[in-house]
Amino acid sequence: MLDIRNLNARVEETEILRNLSLRIKPGEVHAIMGPNGAGKSTLGNVLSGRPGYEATSGEVEFNGKNLLDMGIEERAREGLFLAFQYPVEIPGVSNMEFLKASVDARRKHLGLPELSSFDFMKIARETSKRVSLDAAFLKRGVNEGFSGGEKKRNEILQMMLLEPSLCILDETDSGLDIDALQVVAAGVNSMRSAERSFIVVTHYQRLLDFIIPDYVHVLAGGRIVKSGGKELALELEAKGYAWLEDEVA
Amino acid sequence: MSETSPQDFKHLALSLAGAQDSAPWLDSLRFTGTEQWLEAQWPGRRTELWKYTPLASLQRGQFASWGSAQAYTLAEHALLSLDAIRLVFVNGQFDAQASAGDVAGVVRFSKADAAQQALIEARLGKIVDTKRHLFASLSNAWTQDGVLVHVPKNTKLELPIYIVHVSTPEATPATANHRVLVVLEESAQAEIIEHFISDEQAQNGFVNSLTEIQVGANAHLSHYRMNLEEEHIIHIGGVHINLASNAQYLGFTLSEGSQLKRIDYQICHKGKGAHAGLNGVYLPRNEHLLDYHTNVEHEAPHCTTSEVFRGIIADSARAVFNGRIHIHPDAQKTLAELSNKNLLTSDKAEVDTKPELEIYADDVKCAHGATVSQLDQTSMFYLRSRGLCEKQARTMLSFGFINELLQDLPQQAVREHLHRHLTQLFDKDHFAS
Ligand SMILES: Nc1ncnc2c1ncn2[C@@H]1O[C@H](COP(=O)(O)OP(=O)(O)OP(=O)(O)O)[C@@H](O)[C@H]1O
Ligand SMILES: [Mg+2]
Numbered sequence: 001m002l003d004i005r006n007l008n009a010r011v012e013e014t015e016i017l018r019n020l021s022l023r024i025k026p027g028e029v030h031a032i033m034g035p036n037g038a039g040k041s042t043l044g045n046v047l048s049g050r051p052g053y054e055a056t057s058g059e060v061e062f063n064g065k066n067l068l069d070m071g072i073e074e075r076a077r078e079g080l081f082l083a084f085q086y087p088v089e090i091p092g093v094s095n096m097e098f099l100k101a102s103v104d105a106r107r108k109h110l111g112l113p114e115l116s117s118f119d120f121m122k123i124a125r126e127t128s129k130r131v132s133l134d135a136a137f138l139k140r141g142v143n144e145g146f147s148g149g150e151k152k153r154n155e156i157l158q159m160m161l162l163e164p165s166l167c168i169l170d171e172t173d174s175g176l177d178i179d180a181l182q183v184v185a186a187g188v189n190s191m192r193s194a195e196r197s198f199i200v201v202t203h204y205q206r207l208l209d210f211i212i213p214d215y216v217h218v219l220a221g222g223r224i225v226k227s228g229g230k231e232l233a234l235e236l237e238a239k240g241y242a243w244l245e246d247e248v249a
Numbered sequence: 250m251s252e253t254s255p256q257d258f259k260h261l262a263l264s265l266a267g268a269q270d271s272a273p274w275l276d277s278l279r280f281t282g283t284e285q286w287l288e289a290q291w292p293g294r295r296t297e298l299w300k301y302t303p304l305a306s307l308q309r310g311q312f313a314s315w316g317s318a319q320a321y322t323l324a325e326h327a328l329l330s331l332d333a334i335r336l337v338f339v340n341g342q343f344d345a346q347a348s349a350g351d352v353a354g355v356v357r358f359s360k361a362d363a364a365q366q367a368l369i370e371a372r373l374g375k376i377v378d379t380k381r382h383l384f385a386s387l388s389n390a391w392t393q394d395g396v397l398v399h400v401p402k403n404t405k406l407e408l409p410i411y412i413v414h415v416s417t418p419e420a421t422p423a424t425a426n427h428r429v430l431v432v433l434e435e436s437a438q439a440e441i442i443e444h445f446i447s448d449e450q451a452q453n454g455f456v457n458s459l460t461e462i463q464v465g466a467n468a469h470l471s472h473y474r475m476n477l478e479e480e481h482i483i484h485i486g487g488v489h490i491n492l493a494s495n496a497q498y499l500g501f502t503l504s505e506g507s508q509l510k511r512i513d514y515q516i517c518h519k520g521k522g523a524h525a526g527l528n529g530v531y532l533p534r535n536e537h538l539l540d541y542h543t544n545v546e547h548e549a550p551h552c553t554t555s556e557v558f559r560g561i562i563a564d565s566a567r568a569v570f571n572g573r574i575h576i577h578p579d580a581q582k583t584l585a586e587l588s589n590k591n592l593l594t595s596d597k598a599e600v601d602t603k604p605e606l607e608i609y610a611d612d613v614k615c616a617h618g619a620t621v622s623q624l625d626q627t628s629m630f631y632l633r634s635r636g637l638c639e640k641q642a643r644t645m646l647s648f649g650f651i652n653e654l655l656q657d658l659p660q661q662a663v664r665e666h667l668h669r670h671l672t673q674l675f676d677k678d679h680f681a682s
Contacts, residue, residue, distance in 0.1 A: 048634050051626065076636035088631040092649030092656065098632070101645070105636035141649070141656075142631075158635060 001026045001197045002047075002067075002166055007058035009046045016042045018222040020058070024166070027194040031208055031233060032201045034219035035241050040201045041085050043219070044168045048082040049075050063165065076102075077109035079165035083155035083172050085201075090142040095154070098142050099124055103161050127160050130190075132183045148175035156187045167191070168199045173207040185210030205237040218244055258308050259291060262387055265315060265424055271393040272359065274366050278374050282389025289383050298381065301569045301601045302540045306509045307483055312455045316340025316423040321415060321448050326669065329444065331662035333411035336396055340417055340454070341425030343394065347413075354399040355410055358428075361397060369397055373430050376461040377489040381544075382513060384485045388426060388459040395428030400437035400468075409440040409660070416447040416454045416482050427458035427486075433468035435493075440471040442663060447478040454478075458486040464496035466520060473663050476504040476512060477670070480535070487513040494520025494549070500527040501658060503667060505674070506537025506566055514543040518552035518580070529558040530651045532671075533566035534679040540569035545587075547580035547610075554585040559651050562591060562598040563679035573605040574617065580610050587617040592624070592650050594643075594680050643681040648672070 002024040009017040016039045024030055032040055045053040047060065049072040060067040067075060090098070100120050107114060115123070125135045131153040143151050152172050159167055169188070173181055188198065188211050200211055208216070208230060216232040217224045218241065225244050226232065266283055292299035318339050334355055337347035343357060356365055373392070377385040398410055414427050433439060443460065456478065464470050476484055484507065490498055504510055510533075516525045525545065533539040545554050554574065562568045572587045591600045604617040624646050632642035648671065655671075658664040675681065 050630050050634075072630065072633040073636050073638050076634055082634055084631070088628050090628050090631070090646065090649055092652035093645050094652075094656075098635070098645065101637055101641060102632075102635035105638070105641075109636070141653075162635070 001028075001063060003059075003061040005059045007046070007060060008056045009042065010054055010056055011042060011052060015056070016222050017046065020223050022217065022224060024197045024199070026197055027192075028215065029192065029198040029200060029211065029213045031213040031216045032199060032219050033203065033216065033233065033236055038219045039222045040219050041170055044082050044170045044199070044201065047075075047168060048072065048080060073105065077106055081159050081162055081164035081167045083152075083159060083167065083169045085170040085174075087143050087151040087155055089144050089146070091144045093142050095140055095142050096121065096124060096138045099138070099158065099161055102158065106162050124161065128157055130160065131157050131187050132180070133157060149177060149180045152176055152184065153180065156184050160187060160191065165195060166197050166199070168201070170201045171203065173202050173204060181207065182210060205233045208233045220244060258304070258310070258312065259286070261311070261313050262286065262390070264313070266390045268315065269391070269393045274370060275358070275392050278370075278389050278392055282374070282379070282386045282392070285379055285386035286383070286390050289386060292383065298542065302509075302511055302538060304509070307455065310422050310453050310455060310483065312422050312424045314421050314423050316342065316416070316419060316425040316454065318342040318344060319417045319419065321417040323415070323446070323448070326666070327446055328413060329411060329442065329662045329666050331409065331411060331442075333409040333442070335411045335413065337413045337415065338425070338427065339415045340419065340423055341427065350408065352406060352408065354401065356397050358392075358395045358397060365397060365399065368399060368432065369430060372432060372463060373461065376463060376491050377459065377487060378515065382487055382515075384457055385459055385487055385489075388428060388457055391426040391457065392428055393426065395430065398429070398431045398439065398441060400433045400439050402434040402465075403436045404434075405438040406440070409442055411442045411444065414443070414445045414456065414458070416451045416456060416478055418448055418450040418452055419454065422453040422455070424455045424457070427456060429460040431460070431462040431470065433464050433470055435465045436467040437465060438469045440660065442473040442660070443475070445476045445478050445484065447482050449479065451479065452481050454482045456482060456484045456486070458484065460488045462488070462490040462498070464490065464492050464498050466493040467495045468493070469497045470499070471659065472498065472500045473660060474500070474502045475663075475667070476502070476510060478507055479505070480507055482507050483509045485511045487515070489515045490525070491517045491519050492523035492525060492552075495522040496520065497523070498525045500525070501529070501654075501663075502527070503530040504532070504539055504541070506531070506533030506535065506539045508536070509538050511540040511542070514541070515546070516544070516554070517546040518549050518554070521549040521551045523549065523552045525554045527556045528654045530654055531558070531560040531568055531570075532563075532651070532674070532680070533560075533568050534563035535566060536564070537566040539566070542571045544573045545575065545585065547574070547576040547583045547585065550579060550581045550583070552580065552583055554587075556587045557654060558589045559654055560591045560600065561594060561647050561651060561680050562600050563594045565595070565597040567598070568600045570600065570602040570619070571605070572603070572617070573607070574615065576608045576610050576613055576615065578609045581612045583610065583613040583615070585613070585615045589619040590650075591619075591621045592647055593621060594647060640678070640681055644675050647680045648675050
């Protein structure tokens with residue numbers, strides 16, 4: 001699914017990711033934890049092609065293709081999805097029109113027929129119900145005036161509609177109340193399948209009680225310093241990150 | 250010396266006035282207008298109100314004849330689908346066949362009864378300040394017909410008044426004078442939609458339009474004005490509004506570019522507690538020149554003004570926005586806000602924006618601001634990360650920029666019409682490059 005080999009990347013002029021390697025097979029869920037400023041969001045941004053985030057060396061293979069050669073929209077159409085840590089507000093652009101345009105683009109890429117507006121609206125309404133977002137949010141501007149939690153649920157809604165093959169969730173749990181956390185987790189779990197993989201970036205072990213990962217990685221200082229099973233998250237919760245830095249050093 | 254002297258249009262305009270036959274009761278207005286037109290200085294680069302807007306295309310235009318009623322075919326959906334009292338003018342001539350509906354108080358000047366004539370005589374040309382507005386003098390000089398909307402005290406017009414002005418192809422460059430007078434008496438209510446369009450084939454034409462509005466005490470007017478004529482039409486227009494105490498005026502205006510468009514809005518708060526809301530959108534492209542001048546005079550206390558204008562300037566087009574708010578010494582407790590935001594979608598696009606605040610009262614709250622920017626990069630990335638191509642993302646963002654002013658329009662027919670019309674316009678790329 002995804003094979004990152006010795007990736008180095010910089011933001012503006014600063015080297016952030018250093019020799020990072022990570023392999024994800026279809027159907028796997030990988031959690032990434034790590035201190036603030038470690039480079040977790042940077043990894044998501046580099047993978048999704050955000051301008052300003054430049055891979056300086058290394059390789060990334062996504063479903064057998066060279067990911068770093070693809071444009072932003074091409075990656076998305078190929079099935080890569082990043083749920084933003086800070087979703088963007090775009091007033092004046094209707095959420096429904098935005099969602100339809102993105103689903104149209106993905107379907108076209110897959111050689112599927114375009115959905116009629118009516119069919120799409122029906123699907124969008126049903127899906128928004130599944131993430132407990134009132135259908136009224138579909139008519140508003142993209143994330144316009146949404147609360148923090150509503151924005152996160154809108155990200156999950158997009159993910160469900162786009163049916164990506166690789167979903168990167170960047171702190172989708174932060175800012176969610178307990179009910180919303182369960183809603184989001186249920187949404188993610190309902191999408192788990194043998195063909196779809198997830199990278200779940202989080203600071204809290206709590207999320208991993210709901211979305212049970214196959215692997216947990218610790219990202220610190222721009223590289224993966226430790227990997228393990230889901231128990232690692234509990235250990236981190238108990239001990240913090242300092243012991244790891246000692247171990248690495 | 251260039252071959253066209255600056256006198257050309259001025260004199261052609263006078264002969265055009267001479268070529269009209271009009272009702273004698275309008276003579277004095279026409280006479281005064283003609284006199285002022287003759288005396289006025291032709292605007293040049295040193296004329297403050299016309300500094301950024303040269304009238305060269307008007308000079309070149311050779312507008313030597315009046316428009317005539319031509320057969321025309323409009324594109325499907327060119328008009329609003331709306332249950333309304335509809336008055337249609339073609340090249341300035343009334344088109345009875347295309348018009349529909351009837352209501353007491355709404356009448357063309359040429360059909361006005363004695364009382365209505367008296368009302369027109371008393372108000373027409375009195376709301377506009379012709380000293381500041383040269384083309385209002387011309388409109389006076391050219392007054393032959395027009396529309397009176399008179400709503401008596403405590404009356405609400407149930408249907409909107411929909412006034413359409415169509416420019417169609419003519420053999421020679423033609424001129425149209427478009428005049429509206431609105432008088433809402435105390436506690437009256439009405440909704441008026443002015444819609445200017447042109448046949449795609451229309452060649453050089455000049456539209457001079459003037460709308461004067463008196464909103465009486467506690468009266469309420471909703472007013473839409475769309476200037477959608479294409480390429481070859483020159484439009485110089487003015488909307489002049491007087492507000493009595495506790496009157497409310499809610500205006501929306503949208504202009505597409507053409508070789509020259511200049512629209513003036515003048516709002517005077519005459520009585521205390523009045524409110525004016527004015528939102529506007531301008532969309533010049535190609536080589537268009539589009540100029541909005543707005544001026545709000547706060548003469549009375551406790552009045553409020555909220556004004557928001559947004560423009561997207563594409564290709565090699567130029568826009569001018571000048572928004573003045575003038576708070577007189579007596580206008581204490583004024584609340585006034587003016588915002589102007591511009592988006593340039595090409596390196597060659599230009600905008601001159603100038604908000605002006607003049608405050609002579611001490612207990613007021615005023616805010617104004619103007620910005621010129623490009624599309625937000627983070628938003629671009631967000632849209633593209635969902636699979637939209639760059640062009641689609643640009644189109645969506647620039648449409649969103651003006652849609653903020655369109656999406657909440659209370660009149661559904663206008664909202665839907667503009668949404669459809671502008672979606673087509675934006676698909677043509679100008680506003681997405
Ligand atoms: N656009 C940018 N410009 C400059 N520096 C940046 C930019 N984006 C990230 N950085 C820097 O890169 C480093 C890694 O940031 P990143 O956002 O990837 O951390 P993170 O692991 O996601 O942290 P958090 O847990 O706080 O979300 C930080 O030092 C940050 O300041
Ligand atoms: Mg982060």
